[in-house]
Amino acid sequence: MKSYRDPSFQDRVGRAAAAKKxxxxxxxxxxxxxxxxxxxxxxxxxxxxxxxxxxxxxxxAAEQAAKEAKEAEAAAKLAAQPAPRSEAELKAARDARYAAxxxxx
Numbered sequence: 001m002k003s004y005r006d007p008s009f010q011d012r013v014g015r016a017a018a019a020k021k022x023x024x025x026x027x028x029x030x031x032x033x034x035x036x037x038x039x040x041x042x043x044x045x046x047x048x049x050x051x052x053x054x055x056x057x058x059x060x061a062a063e064q065a066a067k068e069a070k071e072a073e074a075a076a077k078l079a080a081q082p083a084p085r086s087e088a089e090l091k092a093a094r095d096a097r098y099a100a101x102x103x104x105x
Contacts, residue, residue, distance in 0.1 A: 007015075085093075
């Protein structure tokens with residue numbers, strides 16, 4: 001007597017064929033695709049993709065504008081700073097401070 005856990009090769013082949021037949025029947029029983037519905041879905045998908053692309057472009061433009069504004073602000077801040085003095089000017093200022101301190105004593 002064969003056990004439950006030891007099906008024969010013929011049993012397995014039969015079950016596989018039955019499963020395949022069942023899957024094919026399920027596939028064949030699906031209703032045919034309506035072209036109008038497919039076209040409507042595709043149009044909706046294209047519209048959604050176009051809206052997303054527009055959002056991405058707007059976001060990139062806003063980021064670019066913010067970056068340019070930040071760079072302009074940094075340039076303005078740099079321009080507002082006094083120009084660095086030359087070594088001769090720094091030496092003259094230092095000598096003046098030393099002379100003022102000497103004169104105070």
